[in-house]
Amino acid sequence: MRSKNIIKIISVVFIIVANLNMVGCRNEYSDDYKKISKIIPEGWEIIIQGNKINITSKDTFWFYNILNIDVKNAEELEKFAKEYGNPRRYKIVLEFEQRWTDEKLNKAKENRDIIKQNINNLPEKLKIVHLQPTKGPSYFKSETEMEKKKVRQFERERKELEEELSICKVPDFNTKRHSIFISNNKKWYELIYPYSEEPYLLERNIRNMFSNK
Numbered sequence: 001m002r003s004k005n006i007i008k009i010i011s012v013v014f015i016i017v018a019n020l021n022m023v024g025c026r027n028e029y030s031d032d033y034k035k036i037s038k039i040i041p042e043g044w045e046i047i048i049q050g051n052k053i054n055i056t057s058k059d060t061f062w063f064y065n066i067l068n069i070d071v072k073n074a075e076e077l078e079k080f081a082k083e084y085g086n087p088r089r090y091k092i093v094l095e096f097e098q099r100w101t102d103e104k105l106n107k108a109k110e111n112r113d114i115i116k117q118n119i120n121n122l123p124e125k126l127k128i129v130h131l132q133p134t135k136g137p138s139y140f141k142s143e144t145e146m147e148k149k150k151v152r153q154f155e156r157e158r159k160e161l162e163e164e165l166s167i168c169k170v171p172d173f174n175t176k177r178h179s180i181f182i183s184n185n186k187k188w189y190e191l192i193y194p195y196s197e198e199p200y201l202l203e204r205n206i207r208n209m210f211s212n213k
Helices: 002-028 030-039 074-084 102-125 145-167 198-211
Strands: 045-049 052-065 086-098 178-184 190-193
Touching: 030 045, 030 052, 030 198, 052 074, 052 198, 074 190, 086 198, 102 145, 178 198
Parallel strands: none
Antiparallel strands: 045 052, 052 086, 052 190, 086 178
């Protein structure tokens, strides 16, 4: 009996500490949290974890690759999305950091633009512009051994550049207090099934909220 009481006391203390930690987080981002809470669709979750605000959809979607997809009707699209797609809930993440200086921000933008340009120039650099893309986000059809070699080199170099790009992050917004990074769990070549405007409208509304600060 005594051990059960001790366990109950420990559990209560843990809950109190957890709630105090959450309150501490919300104090720093309380204004942003409250504003976002007012515009999220019904059923969506909004949670603060450290310096991040995570917003997650109520529904699960199938995230599927749209590159060179060949479907003729809604039935074929559903079959394709469920066979080749990845089911998950849509998630939008806002990450807050201490406000970047203008010098740091401009340098990051410059580096990011250089990496993006290098990615865009890869097909021309490796002389594979004439090759047809396949359903992969960074693959080309190849026939000869020379073409296959160049495509493999393209895939390798693009992967390296994309890793550099993921490290060289740039805040979406610089407010008076914070640098804010907004991201989602949808890749650039994906769409969601069943299609819904809800996630896109929410993200656009959030961005509009901070663009006015």
